[in-house]
Structures are given as C-alpha cells and as structure tokens.
Amino acid sequence: GKIALGKLSQALHYGAKVISIAGNFDEALAIARQIVEEHPLVLVNSVNPYRVQGQQTAAWEIIEQLGQVPDCLALPVGNAGNITAY
Incomplete structure (x- = not known):
C-alpha cells in the first residue's frame, strides 16, 4: 500500500x-x-468536527503562551488535515 x-x-x-x-x-x-x-466505531478523519475542535486547542495554547496571536505559524503537515484547526 x-x-x-x-x-x-x-x-x-x-x-x-x-x-x-x-x-x-x-x-x-x-x-x-x-x-x-x-459497527460501533467513529471515523476520526480530518473533517470530523470533534477532531478539529481538539486540534484547535493547540492554537489557543500558543496564543495563551505568547499573550497574543502570532504573526505567522509554521506547521508540520503530512496531508495538511491539521491545518483546518488553525
């Protein structure tokens, strides 16, 4: 594969x-x-709203630690699914 x-x-x-x-x-x-x-399972892909909300916490933590919104943010990505949270 x-x-x-x-x-x-x-x-x-x-x-x-x-x-x-x-x-x-x-x-x-x-x-x-x-x-x-x-089956009693949940699909947790990049468009799952719960996953996106969970990933968003990293953005809020960055703002909290800096005390402001950063001018830019560099994110490591594979297929860029995480970018929807920022």
Missing part, C-alpha cells in the same frame, strides 16, 4: 487491525465509512 512503514508498524505495535485494500484513498475512505456504519 501507500503508507509509510513506520506508521504501519506503530499501528500494528499497538494492536490495530489493519485492512489492506487494492485501491486509492477515496476507495479506502468509502470502506472505512461502511465499516463505521456497521
């Missing part, structure tokens, strides 16, 4: 059940949504 081996090994180390598919991201997301509909 198209996943970094380090990410995959961490997930497996912590007991994740990994389902490998022969498809692209959109196909994988469709399968994940189907699994969530059929």
